[in-house]
Structures are given as C-alpha cells and as structure tokens.
Amino acid sequence: MSDGTATRPAAFVFDLDGTLVDSVYQHVIAWQQALNEMGIGLAIWRIHRRIGMSGGLLVQAMMRETGVRLTPKEADELQNAHHRHFEGWTNAIRPLPGAAELLRTLTDCGVPWTIATSARRDDAAPMFARLAVPHDVPTVTREEVSRAKPDPDLFLEGAARLGIPARDCVVVGDSVWDLLAARRAEALGVGLLSGGYGQDELERAQAFRVYADPLDLLGHIDELGVRDTHGA
Structure with a gap:
C-alpha cells in the first residue's frame, strides 16, 4: 500500500476482543x-462504550x-477485580464466525499477520x-507496550514484530478506539x-x-488486496 503497484497489503494486525x-x-x-464490588453503579451501556480502551483509561x-x-491503589484493585471476574467467563468464549478461517487464509496467501490486544497475556492466551x-x-x-489504545503503541509494535512498517498494514478492529489507534x-x-x-x-x-x-471480511478479502493462491 505504500506504492500504487502493490497487489496485496504487506500484513494484517488484528485486535482480539x-x-x-x-x-x-x-x-x-x-x-x-x-x-459493584466497590459499591459503584454504572449502566452496562456506558461500560460498553469504553471497551477497547486500555484498562487504565477505561x-x-x-x-x-x-x-x-479512586486512589491509585483502588484503581489497581478495580482492574484486578475485572480480571478475576473475566476469568470466570473464559471457558464460554468462542471465536467469532470465520475468525480461524480468516487467519488460515492469510497464511495460505502468504500474508503475514499478528494480533495486538489491550488484554493481559493470561487473558489472551486461551483465546x-x-x-x-x-x-x-x-x-x-x-504488558508489552507503554500505552494501549487509543494510543497506537500496540499496533506499531505488532507491525514492528512482523518487520513491516505500520503504514503498509491493515489494522482490523471492532471499536472506534481501534480505528483511532490505527489512524x-x-x-x-x-x-x-x-x-x-x-x-x-x-x-x-x-x-x-x-x-x-x-x-x-473473509468473503470480501479481495477488497483489501488479498488474492487467493491461484492469483484470481
């Protein structure tokens, strides 16, 4: 994408959750x-609007x-409580339709990809x-970057680990925070x-x-410059 003749993006960087x-x-x-553990009430829809941010910013x-x-200690306790409650859901979480197939298709087409997530490693590993x-x-x-979304550090690091400039990557995410970080x-x-x-x-x-x-996305992957192995 850095020049007009490229037939495919150099790489994909995916959000996770x-x-x-x-x-x-x-x-x-x-x-x-x-x-609730800390006696703080907040409607679910308001929480949802912030999902995708780093835990600290959220x-x-x-x-x-x-x-x-909250004191810094209380803020840390709140994040740890979220982590503890989320662990209870881990076994029920499944990949979204087409997710594994999409990743395999990119591999088969020779397009590098990585996942860069605001989640902790122990939350992300089962996924x-x-x-x-x-x-x-x-x-x-x-844990591996200084700042999470909406800062660009996660996506920049993902691109760096692939050895590809971020400007040559497609960043795929589900939130406005992902897209702000991509920009x-x-x-x-x-x-x-x-x-x-x-x-x-x-x-x-x-x-x-x-x-x-x-x-x-997989059904429209050609719109992002990815060709199948037969060069269609």
Whole structure:
C-alpha cells in the first residue's frame, strides 16, 4: 500500500476482543461486577462504550461518568477485580464466525499477520489457543507496550514484530478506539460490527471498509488486496 503497484497489503494486525473472539459483553459484565464490588453503579451501556480502551483509561473514563474518585491503589484493585471476574467467563468464549478461517487464509496467501490486544497475556492466551494461533506468530499484549489504545503503541509494535512498517498494514478492529489507534499508527483501518459499534460510528472513525464479522471480511478479502493462491 505504500506504492500504487502493490497487489496485496504487506500484513494484517488484528485486535482480539470483539474482532476475532466473541468476548466484548463478557468484558462488560466483568467490569460491572468489579464496579459493584466497590459499591459503584454504572449502566452496562456506558461500560460498553469504553471497551477497547486500555484498562487504565477505561477506569478513568468510568470514574468520570460516575464522579467517583479512586486512589491509585483502588484503581489497581478495580482492574484486578475485572480480571478475576473475566476469568470466570473464559471457558464460554468462542471465536467469532470465520475468525480461524480468516487467519488460515492469510497464511495460505502468504500474508503475514499478528494480533495486538489491550488484554493481559493470561487473558489472551486461551483465546489464542482457540484460534489455533501458531507459536511463531508474534502476538502483542498490554504488558508489552507503554500505552494501549487509543494510543497506537500496540499496533506499531505488532507491525514492528512482523518487520513491516505500520503504514503498509491493515489494522482490523471492532471499536472506534481501534480505528483511532490505527489512524495514529498511519495504518489502514478496517472495522467489524461484531463488537457492538454501529457502521456509522466506525465509518466516522475513518474505517476504510466495515464488515459484519471475520466471516464477512473473509468473503470480501479481495477488497483489501488479498488474492487467493491461484492469483484470481
């Protein structure tokens, strides 16, 4: 994509939650349970609007919504409570339709890809296993960058581990925060509806294309410059 003659993107960088695995609403419920433990009430829809941010920024945003002030220790306790409640949902979370097939197709077409997620490694690892992510794919998790979304660090690091400039990558995500981070990384952003954001919201965040889910993206993969192994 850095020159007009490329026949395919150099690489894909994927978000995880809501993009490849159906886990957004489990995260929302886990955050609500964590807030309830601390006696803080916040409607589920308000929590959902912040999913995709880093945990620290999400806590700040929720505190702004409620007017509650937390000490740094309490903010850490809230994030740890979310992690604990989310663990209880892990066994119920499944890949989104077409997710594993999409990743295999990119591999078969010789297009490198990686996953860069705001999740912690211990939350993400079971999801990587369900997607059958090969061990040699250099995934990136929250602990490995200084700042998470909407900062571009995760996607920049994912591209760097592939050895490809971010401007030559397609970043696929389900939230406006993903697309903002993609823009700041100078990558091409593609949106999915599978995280609960509307098409108009994703397009306003400058998604190049918006698809329903990974299966829909796979069915239109040629629109992103990926050709099948027969060069169709």
